[in-house]
Every structure is written in C-alpha cells, then in structure tokens.
Amino acid sequence: MKLTTDRKQLHSWYLQNKRALPWRATKNPYLIWISEVMLQQTTVTAVIPFYEKFISRFPTVQSLAEARIEDVYEYWAGLGYYSRARNLHKAAQIIDNEHRGIFSPTYQELIKLPGFGPYTSRAVASLAYDQPVGVLDGNVIRILTRKYGLDLKWWENKQKEKLQIISDELAGTKDSADLNQAMMELGATICTPKKVMCLLCPWNKTCISYATDTIPQRPGPKPKQNFEIWSWNFKINTKKSQIYLTPNGATPFLKENWLPLSSAEKLTKKPKNYDFKHGVTKYDIYVTVETGSKSSDQKGKWVDLHQVSQINPTSLIKKIIQTIEKK
Ligand code: SF4
Numbered sequence: 001m002k003l004t005t006d007r008k009q010l011h012s013w014y015l016q017n018k019r020a021l022p023w024r025a026t027k028n029p030y031l032i033w034i035s036e037v038m039l040q041q042t043t044v045t046a047v048i049p050f051y052e053k054f055i056s057r058f059p060t061v062q063s064l065a066e067a068r069i070e071d072v073y074e075y076w077a078g079l080g081y082y083s084r085a086r087n088l089h090k091a092a093q094i095i096d097n098e099h100r101g102i103f104s105p106t107y108q109e110l111i112k113l114p115g116f117g118p119y120t121s122r123a124v125a126s127l128a129y130d131q132p133v134g135v136l137d138g139n140v141i142r143i144l145t146r147k148y149g150l151d152l153k154w155w156e157n158k159q160k161e162k163l164q165i166i167s168d169e170l171a172g173t174k175d176s177a178d179l180n181q182a183m184m185e186l187g188a189t190i191c192t193p194k195k196v197m198c199l200l201c202p203w204n205k206t207c208i209s210y211a212t213d214t215i216p217q218r219p220g221p222k223p224k225q226n227f228e229i230w231s232w233n234f235k236i237n238t239k240k241s242q243i244y245l246t247p248n249g250a251t252p253f254l255k256e257n258w259l260p261l262s263s264a265e266k267l268t269k270k271p272k273n274y275d276f277k278h279g280v281t282k283y284d285i286y287v288t289v290e291t292g293s294k295s296s297d298q299k300g301k302w303v304d305l306h307q308v309s310q311i312n313p314t315s316l317i318k319k320i321i322q323t324i325e326k327k
Pocket residue numbers: 143146147190191192196197198201202203204207208209210215
C-alpha cells in the first residue's frame with residue numbers, strides 16, 4: 001500500500017484543523033499518559049475538566065505514586081472503570097520506585113506496565129518521544145477500514161494486526177506524534193460513527209467507502225458477547241456506623257474492589273430470589289445481601305459508612321448499602 005500521499009494529506013489537514021487541547025501543548029509523558037487513559041473513557045470535551053482537576057492534584061508521576069488509592073479514586077470519580085484508576089496508581093509506583101520516575105521512550109517497554117495496553121503504550125511513546133509507531137483504537141479502526149475499503153473481522157487478533165501494520169506505516173515517520181493525533185482528530189470530528197462529514201475529509205478523493213457509497217457497512221459489527229449469569233451473596237458485618245470490607249477475590253469481575261465478604265457462583269439461569277441485579281460488562285449479576293454476619297478475614301478492615309465511597313466509588317457498594325438500610 002502506497003501511503004506517502006495519504007500521510008501528507010492527513011498531516012497538512014491536521015496542522016490546519018487541530019483543536020488546542022491541554023495535553024497537546026506538552027511532551028511530558030506523564031501528562032500524555034493521564035490524558036490518553038481518560039480519553040478511553042469518554043469524549044475530549046468531557047475529559048478536559050477531569051484532566052485539569054486530576055493533574056492539579058497529582059502534577060507528577062511521583063505525586064500520583066505517593067498518593068493514597070482512596071485519593072486517586074476521588075479524583076477519578078465520574079469516569080467509571082475504577083480498575084483503570086488502580087492501574088494508573090500501580091504503574092506510577094513502578095515508574096517512581098523502579099525507574100527513578102522516568103518513563104521508557106519505547107512502547108515495547110511501556111507495555112510491561114500495569115494498564116499499558118498496545119494503544120496506551122504506543123500513544124505515549126509516539127506523542128511524548130516521537131517513536132515512529134501508529135496507534136490503533138476504535139477511531140482508527142473505523143477510519144482505516146472505511147478509507148481502504150477493508151472488510152475485516154477487526155475484533156480478531158490476526159485481522160487487527162493487518163490494521164496495526166497500516167497504522168504503523170502511516171505514522172511511521174518523524175512526525176508520528178502529529179500523525180497519530182491526526183487520526184484521533186479525524187475520528188473524533190469528521191469520520192465519526194454516524195454523522196460522517198466526508199466533504200471536509202482530507203481523503204475524500206481516494207476513500208474507497210466514500211466512492212462506493214458503502215460507509216455505513218464499515219467497520220462491520222462485532223458479534224455480541226455471550227452474557228454470563230452470576231449470583232453474588234454478600235455477608236454484611238457492621239458495628240455502630242462502620243462496615244467490614246475486604247478486597248474482592250470471589251469473582252472474575254470487580255477484582256480487588258473493597259466490598260463486604262462474599263461468595264459467588266456462575267449460574268445457567270436467572271435465580272428466583274435476589275435483592276437486586278447489577279451489570280458489569282458481559283456479566284448479569286444477581287445480588288443477595290445478608291445482614292448480621294460476624295465474619296472477617298486477614299485482608300479486610302472496618303470502614304466508616306460515610307467514607308465507603310472514598311475507597312470504593314462503584315455503584316455496586318452504593319446499592320448494597322441502600323439494601324442494608326431497607327432491611
Ligand atoms: S471520506 Fe468519509 S468515510 Fe472516507 S475516511 Fe474520510 S470521512 Fe471517513
């Protein structure tokens with residue numbers, strides 16, 4: 001595939017159209033990393049206030065590493081996916097303690113850190129250190145399959161690898177930081193999932209899907225995941241205004257979340273009795289809450305009820321406490 005012209009068109013479009021975003025004014029890998037993890041949760045506009053608040057509280061990787069996880073959760077609240085906040089904290093501690101606070105400039109090293117998947121490691125290596133590699137996320141998959149008319153099972157690793165190679169070729173120059181950001185910008189503003197604005201696209205003269213009027217069919221839909229049904233029983237141990245919580249090890253989801261002691265099992269059908277239903281990604285969870293337990297374990301601790309949301313900001317613990325109050 002000859003990409004030189006595509007690269008030039010994309011780059012000059014980006015230089016003329018890029019939005020001024022706080023994380024674009026820096027080459028600081030820590031700030032780029034935080035923004036990239038936040039951008040996986042929601043849109044640019046929604047991320048800006050979260051990003052500004054987070055980096056004013058944790059301005060350096062050292063400050064994040066030294067913070068209590070409860071504080072990190074507090075500044076992450078509203079973004080969801082608390083495992084990402086936990087991984088940010090763990091990775092910051094490794095960078096601070098084992099790498100003297102210095103980020104590796106290559107994605108091959110960054111990817112070894114907790115929470116640094118292929119996208120984040122490539123984004124940080126390219127945007128902060130100009131490593132000539134391309135990023136691949138939902139936006140880039142959409143643009144590349146449309147532009148080059150590719151009908152791929154992009155959710156399968158081997159097929160995704162083909163897109164990764166194209167992305168690497170497109171961004172594989174000294175301008176990789178601009179080119180990767182150009183792809184992100186094009187996906188966010190022009191080649192969007194529904195309201196596609198091809199007339200403003202730098203590639204509209206060569207885009208296969210535009211020329212053949214086949215934009216809506218790319219990228220093809222990922223097959224729906226099979227849902228799993230689980231029952232999850234919590235044994236609530238309380239005293240005065242405190243509740244006993246411990247890191248969850250009972251389920252493959254919400255691992256290490258601070259929750260009451262519990263047991264769980266995978267079911268073949270929905271149970272008859274439960275207190276409430278809770279959904280986590282591909283899991284349908286039927287929750288029962290038993291009060292009056294005296295159980296504890298080695299890892300848990302007593303937490304004041306009004307401080308529970310600081311160590312576990314998920315909606316699950318809120319629902320558990322509401323259920324206790326009704327019983
Ligand atoms: S021409 Fe349209 S479909 Fe093709 S890459 Fe540009 S915005 Fe996307």
